[in-house]
Amino acid sequence: xxxxxxxxxxxxxxxxxxxxxxxxxxxxxxxxxxxxxxxxxxxxxxxxxxxxxxxxxxxxxxxxxxxxxxxxxxxxxxxxxxxxxxxxxxxxxxxxxxxxxxxxxxxxxxxxxxxxxx
Amino acid sequence: xxxxxxxxxxxxxxxxxxxxxxxxxxxxxxxxxxxxxxxxxxxxxxxxxxxxxxxxxxxxxxxxxxxxxxxxxxxxxxxxxxxxxxxxxxxxxxxxxxxxxxxxxxxxxxxxxxxxxx
Amino acid sequence: xxxxxxxxxxxxxxxxxxxxxxxxxxxxxxxxxxxxxxxxxxxxxxxxxxxxxxxxxxxxxxxxxxxxxxxxxxxxxxxxxxxxxxxxxxxxxxxxxxxxxxxxxxxxxxxxxxxxxx
Amino acid sequence: xxxxxxxxxxxxxxxxxxxxxxxxxxxxxxxxxxxxxxxxxxxxxxxxxxxxxxxxxxxxxxxxxxxxxxxxxxxxxxxxxxxxxxxxxxxxxxxxxxxxxxxxxxxxxxxxxxxxxx
Numbered sequence: 001x002x003x004x005x006x007x008x009x010x011x012x013x014x015x016x017x018x019x020x021x022x023x024x025x026x027x028x029x030x031x032x033x034x035x036x037x038x039x040x041x042x043x044x045x046x047x048x049x050x051x052x053x054x055x056x057x058x059x060x061x062x063x064x065x066x067x068x069x070x071x072x073x074x075x076x077x078x079x080x081x082x083x084x085x086x087x088x089x090x091x092x093x094x095x096x097x098x099x100x101x102x103x104x105x106x107x108x109x110x111x112x113x114x115x116x117x118x
Numbered sequence: 119x120x121x122x123x124x125x126x127x128x129x130x131x132x133x134x135x136x137x138x139x140x141x142x143x144x145x146x147x148x149x150x151x152x153x154x155x156x157x158x159x160x161x162x163x164x165x166x167x168x169x170x171x172x173x174x175x176x177x178x179x180x181x182x183x184x185x186x187x188x189x190x191x192x193x194x195x196x197x198x199x200x201x202x203x204x205x206x207x208x209x210x211x212x213x214x215x216x217x218x219x220x221x222x223x224x225x226x227x228x229x230x231x232x233x234x235x236x
Numbered sequence: 237x238x239x240x241x242x243x244x245x246x247x248x249x250x251x252x253x254x255x256x257x258x259x260x261x262x263x264x265x266x267x268x269x270x271x272x273x274x275x276x277x278x279x280x281x282x283x284x285x286x287x288x289x290x291x292x293x294x295x296x297x298x299x300x301x302x303x304x305x306x307x308x309x310x311x312x313x314x315x316x317x318x319x320x321x322x323x324x325x326x327x328x329x330x331x332x333x334x335x336x337x338x339x340x341x342x343x344x345x346x347x348x349x350x351x352x353x354x
Numbered sequence: 355x356x357x358x359x360x361x362x363x364x365x366x367x368x369x370x371x372x373x374x375x376x377x378x379x380x381x382x383x384x385x386x387x388x389x390x391x392x393x394x395x396x397x398x399x400x401x402x403x404x405x406x407x408x409x410x411x412x413x414x415x416x417x418x419x420x421x422x423x424x425x426x427x428x429x430x431x432x433x434x435x436x437x438x439x440x441x442x443x444x445x446x447x448x449x450x451x452x453x454x455x456x457x458x459x460x461x462x463x464x465x466x467x468x469x470x471x472x
Contacts, residue, residue, distance in 0.1 A: 003206045004122065010213060018220065019227035023400050026183075027162045027170035027267075031399035033190075034159055034270055037152045038392015044145045045385035046377050049284060052145035056201055065144075069198055070208030072151075076194060077209065080187055083174055088121045090188030091195065095128060102136065109137035141282050149281035149381075152388055156274015163267035164259050167402060239442045240358065246449060254456065255463035262419075263398045263406035269426075270391045277388055280381045288381035292437055301380075305434055306444030308387075312430060313445065316423055319410055324357045326424030327431065331364060338372065345373035 004088065008081040011074065026083055033075035040068040122206065126199040129192065144201055151193040158186040240324065244317040247310065262319055269311040276304040358442065362435040365428065380437055387429040394422040 015021045043064060044052050056062045080087045133139045161182060162170050174180045198205045251257045279300055280288050292298045316323045369375045397418055398406050410416045434441045 007206050007209055010210070014213065014217065017222050018225050020225075025167035025171050026173060027165055027167045028399055030155070030158050030162050030170075031263075031267060031395045034152075034155045035392045035396035035399060037148070037155050038389045038395065040148050041152055041385045041392065042389035044148050045382055045389060047145055049143035049145045052148075053143050053200075055144060056203075065201060066203050066208050067212060069194075069201065069203050069205065070210075070212035072194060073198075073205045073209040074212055076187075076190060080191075082171075083183060083187065085174075085184050085187050087187065087191045088125050090184050091125055091191040092128070092188075094185060094188035094192060095132065099132065104135050107136050107138075145385075146281050149277045149385060153274045153278035153281060156271045156277065159267045159274065160271035163264055163271060243442050243445055246446070250449065250453065253458050254461050256461075261403035261407050262409060263401060263403045266391070266394050266398050266406075270388075270395055273384070273388045273391050276384050280384050283381060285379035285381045288384075289379050289436075291380060292439075301437060302439050302444050303448060305430075305437065305439050305441065306446075306448035308430060309434075309441045309445040310448060312423075312426060316427075318407075319419060319423065321410075321420050321423050323423065323427045324361050326420050327361055327427040328364070328424075330421060330424035330428055331368065335368065340371050343372050343374075 004077065007073075007077050011078045011081065015078075024078060024082055026079060029075055029079040029082060033072065033079055036068065036071040036075055040065075040072060043068060122195065125191075125195050129196045129199065133196075142196060142200055144197060147193055147197040147200060151190065151197055154186065154189040154193055158183075158190060161186060240313065243309075243313050247314045247317065251314075260314060260318055262315060265311055265315040265318060269308065269315060272304065272307040272311055276301075276308060279304060358431065361427075361431050365432045365435065369432075378432060378436055380433060383429055383433040383436060387426065387433055390422065390425040390429055394419075394426060397422060 015024055043061075044055070047055065055065060077087065080090075133142055161179075162173070165173065173183060195205065198208070251260055279297075280291070283291065291301060313323065316326070369378055397415075398409070401409065409419060431441065434444070
């Protein structure tokens with residue numbers, strides 16, 4: 001995971017040179033992560049699902065979404081690094097479980113059943 | 119970004135074989151992402167920041183945190199894929215801005231000033 | 237605000253007799269509030285906006301939504317009480333501002349402009 | 355619940371005269387609610403729990419917190435109104451359950467057990 005590792009390392013340095021590591025507890029970083037996800041929600045809250053699917057076609061909207069998604073990724077990467085969790089590995093482990101729980105035969109195209117990824 | 123790409127691809131397939139792609143609009147996925155972050159908040163809400171820093175030392179807690187972080191990563195990866203956003207690139211672009219805005223000279227060790235990453 | 241006051245008072249007692257007041261800092265309660273809102277998001281994430289508008293017609297769904305909304309209200313009331321904020325007064329004060337900012341003449345029926353309440 | 359009813363009514367009118375009722379589906383309002391809670395999280399994310407307990411002593415901070423709490427209350431009130439849920443009644447119903455589940459004898463002062471209100 002060379003590129004994810006590089007991002008985590010850059011975030012470590014960013015915090016270290018500013019002496020901000022003491023603020024970066026899992027509790028605080030999770031709040032910051034949730035705050036950034038809140039900004040993403042605010043961008044999409046009044047759109048229909050269909051409108052949200054074409055949002056990236058508007059260059060100014062695309063810029064804002066890219067910026068908010070970037071913020072979320074920053075805090076998630078920093079949080080995982082501080083916790084010592086490998087993001088991609090943790091996601092695959094959960095997907096292993098979901099593939100068992102939501103068998104294709106039983107859940108195909110089901111609108112009534114909740115369609116979670118996780 | 120081979121490994122992130124592999125995760126995104128697995129999520130595409132997961133949705134495709136269940137015919138769940140129509141549920142995976144940016145609006146819906148952002149809600150799901152926020153719901154998973156909510157579960158992570160719930161795990162840490164009553165801990166002190168210091169307790170949250172040692173949470174991974176408890177094996178059962180570590181398992182739960184790994185699981186919740188994995189869920190968050192799943193939905194963030196799927197959302198970015200649907201939007202056509204490169205997660206790591208978007209994060210670095212925001213960090214470029216933050217490094218300019220929060221100069222080391224001005225923000226070093228400052229507790230009074232908000233210490234954001236983004 | 238007799239009934240809101242009664243709820244806040246019941247929550248005080250609930251915490252006091254269990255010696256849980258020390259957990260009920262504004263920081264912790266805001267995390268708990270966000271966690272409960274996350275559960276509400278999870279209930280609605282895969283519905284279309286139109287489906288969400290008729291969700292209360294399904295008795296089992298109505299029970300779940302009433303339960304989640306109740307949880308959110310519990311933590312918001314407890315948080316406001318701990319902060320010494322009057323919820324209804326704070327909401328009216330923000331609405332005063334919104335009525336000035338979003339004039340009816342300018343914002344009527346506007347789909348392009350974001351339609352916030354606050 | 356005269357005062358809560360008055361607030362809900364004011365919000366109805368606010369939406370109606372701007373022709374914004376069609377945006378106010380439960381799905382959209384829950385996203386807006388979560389977005390506002392995200393702003394509250396952002397205010398408190400770098401504070402210690404103890405610092406958060408004295409935040410209202412700083413007049414400028416108090417103004418911001420009152421404003422964010424007001425926004426959360428606005429969307430929660432509007433959401434409950436659209437769903438036809440009585441906020442105070444829903445909260446009391448959940449508290450009835452919590453008082454049974456978390457007996458004082460068993461949960462008094464317990465730091466190890468999660469101390470939920472709901």
